[in-house]
Amino acid sequence: MRPVLLAGHERALTQIKYNYDGDLIFSTAKDQHICAWFAHNGERLGTYHGHQGAIWTVDVDPTSTILASGSADNTIRLWDIKTGKCLKTWEFPTAVKRVEFNEDATKLLGVTEKRMGHLGSIVVLDVKVDVEAEQNDEKVLTIVCDESKATVAGWSYLSKYIIAGHEDGSISQYDAKTGDLLYNFSIHELNQPIVDIQWSKDRTYFITASKDKTAKLVSAKDLEVLKTYVADTPLNSATITNKKDFVILGGGQAAMDVTRTSARQGKFEARFYHKIFEDEIGRVRGHFGPLNTVAADPTGKGYASGGEDGYVRVHQFDKGYYDFLYEVERERQNKQA
Amino acid sequence: EDADRVNSADVAVVEQRRRILEEWNAWRAVTEEEVAEERDIMGLPMDPVEELIRIKTEQLALDDTEEKVIE
Numbered sequence: 001m002r003p004v005l006l007a008g009h010e011r012a013l014t015q016i017k018y019n020y021d022g023d024l025i026f027s028t029a030k031d032q033h034i035c036a037w038f039a040h041n042g043e044r045l046g047t048y049h050g051h052q053g054a055i056w057t058v059d060v061d062p063t064s065t066i067l068a069s070g071s072a073d074n075t076i077r078l079w080d081i082k083t084g085k086c087l088k089t090w091e092f093p094t095a096v097k098r099v100e101f102n103e104d105a106t107k108l109l110g111v112t113e114k115r116m117g118h119l120g121s122i123v124v125l126d127v128k129v130d131v132e133a134e135q136n137d138e139k140v141l142t143i144v145c146d147e148s149k150a151t152v153a154g155w156s157y158l159s160k161y162i163i164a165g166h167e168d169g170s171i172s173q174y175d176a177k178t179g180d181l182l183y184n185f186s187i188h189e190l191n192q193p194i195v196d197i198q199w200s201k202d203r204t205y206f207i208t209a210s211k212d213k214t215a216k217l218v219s220a221k222d223l224e225v226l227k228t229y230v231a232d233t234p235l236n237s238a239t240i241t242n243k244k245d246f247v248i249l250g251g252g253q254a255a256m257d258v259t260r261t262s263a264r265q266g267k268f269e270a271r272f273y274h275k276i277f278e279d280e281i282g283r284v285r286g287h288f289g290p291l292n293t294v295a296a297d298p299t300g301k302g303y304a305s306g307g308e309d310g311y312v313r314v315h316q317f318d319k320g321y322y323d324f325l326y327e328v329e330r331e332r333q334n335k336q337a
Numbered sequence: 338e339d340a341d342r343v344n345s346a347d348v349a350v351v352e353q354r355r356r357i358l359e360e361w362n363a364w365r366a367v368t369e370e371e372v373a374e375e376r377d378i379m380g381l382p383m384d385p386v387e388e389l390i391r392i393k394t395e396q397l398a399l400d401d402t403e404e405k406v407i408e
Contacts, residue, residue, distance in 0.1 A: 063393045158375060202369070221371075332362075
């Protein structure tokens, strides 16, 4: 699994997203531009300039036409992927920490930061996947998080629910049409923030990553915790692989945050777990700092990680990865064949 | 005797995994069926992304023919 190193950011990475076909990678960092890369060779397709602050988040619509980003400059922006042109800017009172398109990219959600005088919120915007279209100024929905601020959020299957992860370690399920809070469950250690949520392909379940050193697989319909993955370091990100039943976790403590010196200080590795059996099955080393973001190629061919060190590392899976099966999995495959 | 003990422990682990895998697959089957039903009722395409890509491809093809007419 020889990685391709993408060196185009000068600051810590914040989020990585593959497009639907898995041939493009979009990355954001604390420097003020978004990068687009070809996944197979790491060549840079382009950069998107305009934000005036750290960029926290990015998402791409399923047809790879437009890009959405959220930044510390208190804006969400929409970009034409092909030309790099900024198509729309929405302004908010605080920083935008997460953006996500729903399954058919008719709507975009944004998570806004809590700050003196402003409660954290989740806003919903109508979007048109058309670079010529006039985009709507108005927010169609605002969900105010008065209990614990939302750190991340996303859209479930059928755009039925908005699922949010909170600073206090709980998750919420909101009705995506009305914004009503349907459920809120504490699933991670109290006051250990949930810092990432990523979806399964069909958006019926998702994985959370928490500073409490665990990641959890949760059903979108009833917020039932299906699986728990236990790590030995605070996590920043978690992703679900397609084709193979694995999850990949990224995290690590920066040296300055490590109070006790340990033999594996930092532990800057991507960790692979079996999605169904919850066992750790392997690690991939490489970054010089914590992994801030991990993303699985939706076509199942590889994954990418973005570090505090400012690098994106793209890995293509090799034969050993595809061949890896538990005895009971092989048994089932043989039965089906 | 020791070998037997190890063996039965292995068998127990495999049994456990078989059960976990069955539970997962059963949950997936139920979930997929439910969502498919809901999509059907709401008149939504089974795969929303495939549908979007189909529309975009059609649009691109249309744009191409339009250009040819201009030439």
